[in-house]
Each structure stands twice: as structure tokens, then as C-alpha cells.
Amino acid sequence: WRVIQSPTGAPAPDAKRELSQSETPTEEPQLQTEDETSEFSRPTPSPQTTPKAAPSGAHNGVAIPTFTLGEHESFDDDEDEDKLEPPSFPALNSAQRTSAPSTFMAAPTKPSSMAPPPKPATSSLMAPPPRIVASNLRALPKPSQSMHVPTTGPLPNRGPVPTRDPPASNGSLRLNASPTVPSTLKTPNARSRVLLSPGHSPLDWAHLQRSGENLSGVSSLVRVTPAMLKHNNGRKGKPAWSSYQGKVYNITPYLPFHPGGEGELKRASGKDGGKLFMEVHPWVNWENMLGECLVGIMVTEEQAPGHEKGVLEEMD
Numbered sequence: 001w002r003v004i005q006s007p008t009g010a011p012a013p014d015a016k017r018e019l020s021q022s023e024t025p026t027e028e029p030q031l032q033t034e035d036e037t038s039e040f041s042r043p044t045p046s047p048q049t050t051p052k053a054a055p056s057g058a059h060n061g062v063a064i065p066t067f068t069l070g071e072h073e074s075f076d077d078d079e080d081e082d083k084l085e086p087p088s089f090p091a092l093n094s095a096q097r098t099s100a101p102s103t104f105m106a107a108p109t110k111p112s113s114m115a116p117p118p119k120p121a122t123s124s125l126m127a128p129p130p131r132i133v134a135s136n137l138r139a140l141p142k143p144s145q146s147m148h149v150p151t152t153g154p155l156p157n158r159g160p161v162p163t164r165d166p167p168a169s170n171g172s173l174r175l176n177a178s179p180t181v182p183s184t185l186k187t188p189n190a191r192s193r194v195l196l197s198p199g200h201s202p203l204d205w206a207h208l209q210r211s212g213e214n215l216s217g218v219s220s221l222v223r224v225t226p227a228m229l230k231h232n233n234g235r236k237g238k239p240a241w242s243s244y245q246g247k248v249y250n251i252t253p254y255l256p257f258h259p260g261g262e263g264e265l266k267r268a269s270g271k272d273g274g275k276l277f278m279e280v281h282p283w284v285n286w287e288n289m290l291g292e293c294l295v296g297i298m299v300t301e302e303q304a305p306g307h308e309k310g311v312l313e314e315m316d
């Protein structure tokens with residue numbers, strides 16, 4: 001534990017640095033001087049070199065060697081590198097040091113009794129860092145060329161904005177809209193909910209669907225021809241049917257519950273309402289909303305048996 005003390009009586013590295021800052025020696029160096037004299041039988045060192053050696057490494061006569069080595073490593077580029085003390089290990093009186101008197105007795109130089117700390121760049125366990133050459137640096141894209149995201153103007157190759165915006169209120173505007181431009185962008189009033197009459201909230205509709213009431217208007221599922229669908233357009237007391245993805249629904253009971261208003265919903269009467277529906281609110285689950293209103297499935301005229309016509313005439 002005395003290995004931190006220099007055999008030449010030179011102060012420890014910390015003491016060197018502190019001395020360079022012109023600090024006044026204290027009483028502690030006296031203890032250090034005595035210790036060094038008895039240990040190495042050397043004359044009392046110069047007062048210029050001894051005073052601050054004790055505070056940095058000796059506490060109650062015990063030097064702490066651990067940080068001394070670390071500091072040597074961390075100050076590789078320090079201008080005082082050549083004046084550094086010998087390493088703390090092995091101990092000054094160890095067999096290793098006595099077998100190498102040249103390094104032990106010589107003036108403070110780079111420690112030769114210990115292998116120098118490995119440098120990461122030359123370690124065999126780590127691949128050396130890639131060389132950075134000027135040509136590589138020039139090959140990197142400039143931020144203004146490829147990394148820059150334009151903040152104004154149209155985004156290239158993105159296509160039209162999908163119609164997942166809030167629905168529009170005026171269907172005629174959407175119908176007149178250009179097919180390449182989202183209709184919702186041209187609609188002045190993008191969202192127009194109607195004021196539903198009392199007892200016709202979405203929750204009321206949910207209750208009605210679960211009530212068991214026949215909302216489809218038919219006793220069993222029927223095969224609906226295009227003519228049948230067109231006929232049931234909600235006019236003149238006829239039910240309003242609308243098809244969606246090959247299924248036909250009776251939208252009549254839902255009309256007063258439709259948040260977009262009866263007028264909007266009636267536009268899908270007697271025909272395939274899928275296109276209109278998807279233009280306005282593709283996020284709405286049609287099949288869940290109108291599950292109890294299911295009338296049947298779409299078939300061709302040839303596929304329609306005669307009794308379906310009977311059902312149609314019944315409803316007329």
C-alpha cells in the first residue's frame with residue numbers, strides 16, 4: 001500500500017498537478033517525507049517536490065493505489081506523460097520490480113514493468129473502425145437533396161387522399177366532384193349531423209335492434225333481384241331497400257335513426273348503397289348497424305324463383 005510513493009521522492013501525480021497550481025504546502029508532507037526516507041533510505045526530498053504528495057494518496061499512512069493507475073490511463077495525451085510515476089503494481093518491493101532494476105531505479109519514465117493499457121483501436125478482439133475517406137463523405141446524400149421532406153406543395157406519388165375524412169353532408173356536391181379529387185375536400189360543410197328526434201339516438205337504435213322486433217319486413221330471407229331492389233325504393237308506402245356487398249337491407253326503420261338524416265339515407269334506397277356509404281363514412285359498420293334489417297341476398301333475374309315475386313307483390 002505504499003507503492004504510490006515514488007522512489008525518487010517525487011510527488012504523486014495528483015500532487016504534481018496541485019503543485020502546479022501554486023498551492024501552499026501543508027503540514028502533511030512532513031509525514032510523507034519521513035515515510036519515504038525510512039522506506040527507501042533516500043535523502044529528504046526537496047520541499048518543492050514533497051509537500052503535496054501525502055494528501056493525494058496517503059490516509060492514515062495508507063496510500064490508495066487504485067486511482068493512480070486509472071489516472072495514468074486517462075491522461076495519455078497529457079503533456080506530463082513522460083514524468084508519470086511508475087505503476088502502483090506490482091509493489092515496489094516485489095520480485096517483479098527487483099528483477100527489473102532499470103525501470104525501478106531510473107528517473108520517472110513510462111512504466112515498462114507493466115504492459116501498456118490496450119488501445120481499443122488496435123485490439124485484436126475488436127475490428128478497427130472503418131476508415132473515413134473524403135470520397136465516402138462526399139457520397140453521402142445532402143439533407144437538402146434526399147433527406148429533406150417538403151413541407152409545402154403536393155407530396156409526390158402519393159395519389160389522392162383516401163376518403164377517410166369526416167363525412168360530408170351534401171351528397172350532390174360529392175356526386176359532382178371529380179373522381180380524382182376526394183369529394184370530402186370539396187364539400188363546404190364536411191360534417192352535417194342532423195338533430196335526431198327524441199328516442200332516435202344511436203343507443204335507441206341499438207335497443208331496437210335487440211328488441212326482437214322484425215325490422216326486415218320479411219318473414220324469411222329472400223333472394224332479391226335487381227328489379228325487386230329497384231322497386232322497393234321507399235316511395236308510395238313501399239319499403240326502402242338498399243344493397244350492400246350483395247346483401248339487401250330494409251333501411252326503412254333506420255331512417256329516423258340515421259345521424260346523417262333521412263334524406264341522405266334515402267338516396268341509397270332502391271339501389272346499391274355501398275358506393276355512397278363508403279364515400280361518406282367507410283368506418284361505419286353497415287352490417288352491424290343494420291343486421292336485423294337484413295332482407296336477403298342479391299341474385300340475378302334468372303336465379304329468382306317465382307315465390308320471391310310473391311313476397312314482393314305482398315309487400316306492394
Ligand code: HEM
Pocket residue numbers: 166167168169170171191192193194242251258259260261264265267268273276277280281284285286289290
Ligand atoms: C344505409 C346504411 C347507412 C348506415 C348504417 C349509416 C350510418 C351512419 C352512422 C352510424 C353515422 C354516424 C357516423 C359517425 O358518427 O361517425 C352516419 C352519419 C352520416 N351518414 Fe350515414 N349511414 C348509412 C348510409 C348513408 C348514406 C347512403 C349516406 C349518404 C348518401 C349517408 C350519409 C351520412 C351523413 C351525411 C352522415 C353525417 C355525417 C357524420 O355523422 O359524420 N349515410 N351514418
